[in-house]
Structures are given as structure tokens and as C-alpha cells.
Amino acid sequence: MATATTDVTRAAVEAAIAPIEDPELPVRIVDLGMLQDVDVDGGRVVVHLLPTFLACPARWMVESEVRAAVEQVPGTTGCEVRWLAGGWTAEHVTPAGQRALASVGLALPGADGALTCPFCGSSDVTQTSGFGSTVCRSAAYCESCRTPVEVMKVKR
Amino acid sequence: MSAVTTGEDIGSGYVAAVADDELLVGHVLTSVAGWGPELEINIAVSSIGQDEIGHARRLYELGLGSPVAAERRVYESPAADLGACRLVRSYPRRWESLVVRQFLYEEGDHVRLGLLRGCSQPGLAALAEEMEHEERYHRDFWRTWLDSTAGKGADAKHRLQAELDCYWPVAGSLLEIPTDVETVLGLEAGTFATALDDHLQSLVDRLAEHGLRVPDVVVANSRAEGAGPDDRLDEMLAEMRSVYADAPGSW
Numbered sequence: 001m002a003t004a005t006t007d008v009t010r011a012a013v014e015a016a017i018a019p020i021e022d023p024e025l026p027v028r029i030v031d032l033g034m035l036q037d038v039d040v041d042g043g044r045v046v047v048h049l050l051p052t053f054l055a056c057p058a059r060w061m062v063e064s065e066v067r068a069a070v071e072q073v074p075g076t077t078g079c080e081v082r083w084l085a086g087g088w089t090a091e092h093v094t095p096a097g098q099r100a101l102a103s104v105g106l107a108l109p110g111a112d113g114a115l116t117c118p119f120c121g122s123s124d125v126t127q128t129s130g131f132g133s134t135v136c137r138s139a140a141y142c143e144s145c146r147t148p149v150e151v152m153k154v155k156r
Numbered sequence: 157m158s159a160v161t162t163g164e165d166i167g168s169g170y171v172a173a174v175a176d177d178e179l180l181v182g183h184v185l186t187s188v189a190g191w192g193p194e195l196e197i198n199i200a201v202s203s204i205g206q207d208e209i210g211h212a213r214r215l216y217e218l219g220l221g222s223p224v225a226a227e228r229r230v231y232e233s234p235a236a237d238l239g240a241c242r243l244v245r246s247y248p249r250r251w252e253s254l255v256v257r258q259f260l261y262e263e264g265d266h267v268r269l270g271l272l273r274g275c276s277q278p279g280l281a282a283l284a285e286e287m288e289h290e291e292r293y294h295r296d297f298w299r300t301w302l303d304s305t306a307g308k309g310a311d312a313k314h315r316l317q318a319e320l321d322c323y324w325p326v327a328g329s330l331l332e333i334p335t336d337v338e339t340v341l342g343l344e345a346g347t348f349a350t351a352l353d354d355h356l357q358s359l360v361d362r363l364a365e366h367g368l369r370v371p372d373v374v375v376a377n378s379r380a381e382g383a384g385p386d387d388r389l390d391e392m393l394a395e396m397r398s399v400y401a402d403a404p405g406s407w
Contacts, residue, residue: 054286055210085214085279086286130293131200135207139196155289 008075013038013045016069023058024134027100033092034062036084043077045070050084050092053153055135059083090152107140107151117142117149125149167337171219171280172229173239174268175212177330179230180244180389181261182208183396184254191251197301204294211287218279231400235389241329245392246385252312255305256319259298260359264330266295267355268348276342306366313367320363321371326384327359328352 017038020029029035029049037048047066051059063081070079090108093101098108102118107125109115115125122144129139132150140149185205192198216226229238243261248254269291272284305312331352335345360370 053207053210054214054283054290055207057206057210085282086289087282129196129200130296131196131203133199135203135210135290153293 008040008043008045008073010038010040012073013040013047013070013076016073017047017066020062020065020069023061025101025106026104027097029062029066031094031097031100033088033094033097043075045073045076045079047079047081048084049081050088051086052088053136053155054086089155093152101152105147105150106137107149109151109154113154115140115149115151117145117147119147119149120145125151127151167277167340168219168221169239170333170337170341171215173241175215175219175226176229176238176240177212177244177261177265178208178215179212180240180392181258182206182210182212183392184244184247185258188248188254191254193251200297204297207290207294211290214283214287218283227405231397231405235393238389238393240389241332242326242384242387243323243329245387245389247388247392250315250319252305252315253319253322255298255301256316256323258294259302260323260327261330262291262295262298263359263362264328264355265291267351268331271343271347271351272341274343280341303366306368316366317368320368322385324370324384325373327370328356329384331355 014030014035017035018028018030021027022029022032032052034049034052035047036050039046039048047070049062049066063083066081067079070076091111093108101108105118107115107118114123115127116123117125120142122142124143125140126143127138127140130153131137132139132153136153138151138153140151141147142149182205185201185208189198189202189205192201213223213226216229217223220226220229243257243264246257248257266288269284269288273281273288275281275284302316306316331348333348338345338347363370
């Protein structure tokens with residue numbers, strides 16, 4: 001852990017967290033909208049994270065990686081990760097996050113619930129199940145390119 | 157959205173009891189995930205089970221204040237210290253048993269979460285809201301399978317009726333709450349009792365759509381001996397703790 005020789009800045013903490021990816025997907029947690037706030041008090045840092053889904057089994061890994069990254073920021077004397085109760089939706093995902101998810105065949109529902117195939121771009125996508133391979137995914141099918149598609153679940 | 161607060165002053169024992177319900181439901185679902193009549197159903201049951209365990213984890217942390225306290229309760233507490241309701245303290249014996257049990261649980265949990273969303277504790281209210289959003293998929297699923305199973309002919313309906321006769325006496329057990337806890341949560345005394353009456357009537361009406369009738373028993377005092385299915389909490393805990401007993405976790 002870095003010693004308290006310099007002041008910790010919020011920008012430095014955010015820069016340390018920026019490269020961290022979701023353990024299951026090639027997308028940064030900041031692009032998933034999980035980083036909600038950073039509090040800095042001297043060398044003490046509190047990172048507020050928003051869980052995508054309450055039962056996500058990767059939460060402990062995200063927390064561990066965030067803490068490890070922040071503790072390397074010069075001036076940090078300690079890092080606490082706090083998880084918010086909830087409120088995440090697909091709308092928290094940034095455009096870069098959307099592209100990253102699409103690159104692995106994972107579609108995000110539009111504001112009106114419309115689905116677009118991440119492979120061919122068609123809107124002729126039908127949800128086939130409310131459940132998928134993980135708690136955050138539903139199953140769908142693109143009638144245009146005839147490919148199974150995974151969709152981030154709509155929570156609201 | 158609110159940060160999750162500590163377990164102090166929020167009826168922590170009640171919150172942990174709700175977590176006990178979710179944990180046992182999740183344990184059963186993940187244990188019977190291969191029972192579905194098709195693979196897609198098994199994926200769904202697994203997913204629902206995982207959701208329930210995840211919700212239990214968050215509730216434990218909220219009610220008990222720390223992940224370590226949550227682990228101690230789950231793996232070391234005597235069965236008598238757990239507050240799980242009678243509806244979940246049993247194993248389903250067949251598909252129709254699972255459908256009826258889960259239908260009753262999800263419908264009741266929807267009511268419970270709706271009430272908790274209105275409590276005065278922001279951490280619990282926020283968590284209840286999030287759970288309610290995630291569990292709408294669960295409710296839709298078990299309603300669908302009640303409808304589907306009831307429509308599969310006389311034999312299937314007969315089995316459903318038999319399971320309903322078994323589970324109905326404890327159908328409202330997850331809405332039991334001490335009056336003083338209602339007060340701590342900023343709810344008017346009797347809020348849950350009033351909701352229970354409405355809830356049971358709505359269940360009666362829903363079940364009647366399929367020609368299913370509820371037995372003529374009073375759904376109250378669900379901890380009375382003989383009410384509902386056999387209480388197998390001891391057996392369930394032994395199964396859940398069998399690995400821990402040999403290889404305690406690192407917490």
C-alpha cells in the first residue's frame with residue numbers, strides 16, 4: 001500500500017479504476033455504469049459501486065480489484081468499497097460499453113425495449129426466454145441472421 | 157438510490173429472517189434445477205435460484221451488518237435461531253409441489269416487498285425495490301407454470317390440488333411479522349395483517365380460474381404443529397452445511 005506522502009485526488013482514484021473490466025465481460029466497469037462516486041478524505045478513499053444485478057457472483061472480484069487498484073494510488077492509506085442497494089439499468093451503459101458488449105454478442109434493450117441484433121443490426125429480434133446463462137441475461141433470437149442472441153435483462 | 161445502511165435500528169432480526177426465506181428458496185431451486193420438463197426451464201429455475209441466494213446475501217449483510225455475520229448465521233447458527241417461514245422449510249416432492257410452493261412464495265414475496273418498499277428505513281426500502289424489479293421474472297415464471305400445469309389434464313390438476321391442500325395452511329406465513337417490527341420499520345401496526353387478508357383472497361380467486369380450490373383451514377399461526385408440509389429445516393441445514401463442516405470457509 002502507498003504511503004501518505006502526497007494528497008490523493010478523486011481524479012487519480014478514478015484513473016486507477018478506469019481500466020478495470022467486468023470479470024465476465026470485456027467491458028470496463030465504468031462503461032457499465034458501476035462507478036457511482038468516489039469520496040476522498042485525506043488518504044482514506046471510499047468507492048461507491050452500483051451492482052448490475054444483486055446476485056452477480058463476480059461482485060467480490062470487482063471489489064477486490066477496485067480496492068487493489070486504489071491502494072496503489074500514491075497517498076492512499078486505505079480504500080473501502082461500498083455497494084449501493086440498486087438502481088442499475090441498461091441505460092447506465094456508455095456508448096463504449098454498448099460497443100464492447102455487442103462485440104461479444106450481447107445486446108442491450110433500447111429505451112422502448114426494442115432489441116437490435118449485435119451481429120447483423122436487424123431489429124427483427126425476438127425474446128425467447130426471460131432467463132439466460134447468467135442472472136443478468138435473457139435469451140433472444142435474430143430472425144434475420146438466424147443467430148441466438150443474449151440480451152441484458154430489462155429491470156425497469 | 158441509497159447506500160446500504162448498517163443493521164442497527166432496522167429490525168435486523170426481521171431482515172435476517174427474510175434473508176433466511178430467500179436462502180432456503182434458492183437452495184431448493186438450485187438443488188432441483190434438473191426437474192424441468194425441458195432444458196430451458198432448468199436454466200430458468202437455476203437462474204431464479206441464483207437470484208434468491210444473491211438476494212439473501214444482500215439482506216443478510218443489511219440486517220446483520222457484515223458479510224462475516226452473514227456467513228456465521230448461514231453456516232453455524234442453530235436451526236432455532238433462523239426465522240425462515242413455514243412455507244420454505246420443506247423440500248418439494250415433485251414438479252407440481254415445486255410449482256405450487258413457488259407460486260405461493262413469489263406471490264407472497266411480491267406483497268412483502270411492496271410493503272417494505274414503503275418502510276422508513278432507506279436502505280431496506282431501496283433493496284426491497286431492487287429485489288422487486290429483479291423478481292418480476294420469477295413471478296411471471298411460476299404463474300406461467302401454474303397455468304400450464306393446470307391445463308395439462310385431470311391428472312396434473314389432481315396433483316396440483318393435492319399440493320395446494322398441503323401448502324395452503326402456510327401460504328401466508330411469509331407475511332407474518334411482529335407488530336413491534338412494523339413499528340420499527342415505520343409501518344402502521346397491522347399493515348401486514350391487512351395485506352395478508354387481501355393477498356389470500358387474491359390467491360383464492362387466481363386459483364379458482366383453474367378450478368383449484370383452497371382447503372377450508374384457517375391460514376394463521378403457521379408455526380402450529382401439523383400445519384402445512386413437514387418442517388425439514390434441520391435436514392436442509394445439514395445438507396447445506398455438509399461441505400462447510402469438513403472444510404470451513406476462509407471468512
